Amino acid sequence: MSGPQADRLRRLAALRGCDVVLSGARPSTVGERLDAMRAALPEDTLPDMYGEGGVVEHVEHRIAELLGADAAVLFPTGTMAQQVALRHGAELTGRDAVALHPLSHPLLHERDAYAVLTGLRAVRTPDAGRFPTAEEVADLAEPFGTLLLELPLRDAGFLLPTWDELVAVVDAGRARGARVHVDGARLWESTVHLGRPAPTVTALVDSVYVSLYKSLGGVSGAVLVGDGELAAYARAWRHRYGGTVFQQWPAALAALHGLDHELPRLPGYVAHARLVAETLATVPGARVFPAPPHTHQFRFWLPYPADALNDAALALAEEEKAWFVGQWRDTDVPGLALAEVTVADPALELDADQITDLAHRFLRRVPIS
Known part of the structure; x- marks a missing residue:
């Protein structure tokens, strides 16, 4: 397999293998999803x-x-x-x-x-x-x-x-x-x-x-x-x-698990997103918006081409088992790329100093043109 699908699977595998994740969540296998759905199943429920x-x-x-x-x-x-x-x-x-x-x-x-x-x-x-x-x-x-x-x-x-x-x-x-x-x-x-x-x-x-x-x-x-x-x-x-x-019971079961386990955590994600955004705003050349974030997601800009940032994110993940921010895309301003940051459960483990260190490790992998 080659092309965009192969690149996507490589990114998912790298993210799944990370010990540290700032933006997003570690992907689950199908088996893990099925286990979670089974745990959410009400007793004696028919399809x-x-x-x-x-x-x-x-x-x-x-x-x-x-x-x-x-x-x-x-x-x-x-x-x-x-x-x-x-x-x-x-x-x-x-x-x-x-x-x-x-x-x-x-x-x-x-x-x-x-x-x-x-x-x-x-x-x-x-x-x-x-x-x-x-x-x-x-x-x-x-x-x-x-x-x-x-x-x-x-x-x-x-x-x-x-x-x-x-x-x-x-x-x-x-x-x-x-x-x-x-x-x-x-x-x-x-x-x-x-x-x-x-x-x-x-x-x-x-x-x-x-x-x-x-x-x-x-x-x-x-x-x-x-x-x-x-x-x-x-x-x-x-x-x-x-x-x-x-039948739509798989979607419904997965939703029940989310309502039980993710919904109660969302206010905490929103609160921590403010710390993450405030810290990322101190990265040289960075900009975040809105400041502070209105939800647990916000926009993040860095003054580099998107390809260079995506390559750096993948290399950091594969070689250091740490995920910073991915899915960068170029903007109308040459040399300025945009990504969306999603603060979820893994990011709660990171304080401001750890986020700053992760950002510096990421930027060291971005080539200077």
Whole structure:
């Protein structure tokens, strides 16, 4: 095997073999994942059948309770869940426009599914590289049926509003006659910055989608929560989109393990991310954003080509069993590369001095051009 897939497997093997990991988590084998899933299995639970019963129903009830929602529906992907939520908003309001940020997930990462599959069109809030304001929503030039808010706004740097700013934006959307949907793929870790528990966020809006693998460490899947009317609509359209698969118990079991083991740790990851970001900001030529981070993820820049940084990360991992930061990519500024740092369980073992030492060991492997 050669090419990108071989490179990816080499990086995963190197990361798995590391004793020290700053960003991300050590990959698990399939056997390890199965053991974790088996440990999360409720007693005497039968497999689900086409989305009904079994551990899938257990996960739906668990997440509905955690988010304070009336009902929850499991989907194989978040993209599909969001198409259903946006379609529902359009049908209820009679408006085929969706207001959303230019950096939001449906516009950047879903191949225009909202338009191609659902027949909707986008009304973009200003591209200011930050969360939209209430004034910007109020001043949008045309009507819209749904206001989509991504919490956090990942492609702007995992940015979140303050609680008061969020309430004002939601109120502005409602004043325009729109429903409000939250892309909450990473909502679980957003509650620290917002200063409110997840049910309070859910109660503020009409619908929320949460991921079962981002942050929770599951294998796949998403859950859409809202009222009973939305849930019934979601099950019908999930079937039409081909998402009512025969059995989804593996995704549901992995999600249960994540809810039991990762969800309680997320506030600690967010707190430690502040120390990590503050320390990395002292590296020569480095920049972090936001400072401090709003979640346990943030952006990190270094003044070197991405290839040189990726080679250095791999060499450090293979030769010293230490993982710094990977998946660097070049920016529009020549010689400046960007990576996303994810502070998870392994990073909790590292204090500021250890992080500084790891950064220096990493940079010594970057060739000076």
